[in-house]
Amino acid sequence: MSLLSSEIVVEVWWSDPTELEDASRFEAALLHLDDDERARARRLRPPKARAAYVAAHGLLRSMLAQELGKFGLKVAPSAVVIVHDRHGAPHLGSEHDGLVSLAHDLRFSLTHTDGLVACAVVRSRDVGIDAEHVDRGVLVGELAARTLTERERETLEGRDEAGKAAGFLALFTMKEAFTKARGLGLALDMSTIELRREGERLLFADAPDDWHLEMLALGDEHQVALAVERRRGDVLHVVTRRR
Numbered sequence: 744m745s746l747l748s749s750e751i752v753v754e755v756w757w758s759d760p761t762e763l764e765d766a767s768r769f770e771a772a773l774l775h776l777d778d779d780e781r782a783r784a785r786r787l788r789p790p791k792a793r794a795a796y797v798a799a800h801g802l803l804r805s806m807l808a809q810e811l812g813k814f815g816l817k818v819a820p821s822a823v824v825i826v827h828d829r830h831g832a833p834h835l836g837s838e839h840d841g842l843v844s845l846a847h848d849l850r851f852s853l854t855h856t857d858g859l860v861a862c863a864v865v866r867s868r869d870v871g872i873d874a875e876h877v878d879r880g881v882l883v884g885e886l887a888a889r890t891l892t893e894r895e896r897e898t899l900e901g902r903d904e905a906g907k908a909a910g911f912l913a914l915f916t917m918k919e920a921f922t923k924a925r926g927l928g929l930a931l932d933m934s935t936i937e938l939r940r941e942g943e944r945l946l947f948a949d950a951p952d953d954w955h956l957e958m959l960a961l962g963d964e965h966q967v968a969l970a971v972e973r974r975r976g977d978v979l980h981v982v983t984r985r986r
């Protein structure tokens with residue numbers, strides 16, 4: 744390894760939120776959230792969405808509390824301060840800053856969907872994660888027209904319906920992960936970025952070296968995409984843990 748290389752570790756935690764559909768487990772899990780999140784969770788009506796929200800935010804808070812612990816900061820998951828910027832992207836509050844600006848340094852992303860929640864954290868690199876259930880009733884034609892480039896749509900042609908849906912979902916989740924990594928959310932027009940395949944991997948057509956893009960194998964029922972900013976000399980390690 745060259746002297747200029749940096750070891751970058753991306754931690755990905757994931758879990759199945761289904762067990763939180765049980766009322767007593769749900770109430771217990773709420774204790775890991777802050778007051779605003781608890782109120783938001785209670786307002787969510789569909790039990791699956793409510794369970795996924797609570798599981799995702801609890802998971803993220805546990806992960807961030809562990810990361811803060813690595814800097815000698817003992818913080819309970821519910822006491823981790825998370826703020827949102829004008830695009831809705833979550834960041835660590837500057838309350839946790841000390842010698843190191845952790846608010847700037849610790850980057851993270853979360854996703855919650857039917858049957859799976861996941862979050863990713865890394866130091867000093869932008870990161871985004873997105874998950875979708877494979878059975879999500881995607882209207883490939885309509886959504887593809889809005890979110891894919893012409894060349895991307897061509898790569899799906901000739902596939903059967905299942906192949907088209909799987910191919911579309913991989914591109915879509917990866918673009919969502921990238922959107923989150925950039926902190927833009929809905930402000931990014933997905934049809935302005937192009938992905939291409941190289942073997943099993945997805946790359947940005949314009950900047951293949953600037954981002955590490957990986958579809959994570961977290962169970963059979965979901966497509967999970969991870970996008971991590973990559974700088975010259977980075978040696979990236981993605982560690983996934985089921986919680």
Ligand SMILES: CC(C)(COP(=O)(O)OP(=O)(O)OC[C@H]1O[C@@H](n2cnc3c(N)ncnc32)[C@H](O)[C@@H]1OP(=O)(O)O)[C@@H](O)C(=O)NCCC(=O)NCCS
Nearest residue numbers: 830831832833853854855873874889922923926927928929
């Ligand atoms: C909010 C968005 C970032 C992802 O939403 P999603 O895939 O529906 O939901 P996920 O569970 O995967 O992610 C939601 C989390 O992303 C995070 N998030 C929200 N805005 C974000 C932003 N600008 N940047 C980074 N992360 C963001 C939040 O933590 C949010 O969780 P929370 O609301 O519980 O706090 C946004 O990109 C979106 O809704 N995209 C849909 C775009 C689309 O459908 N386009 C097709 C028509 S053109």
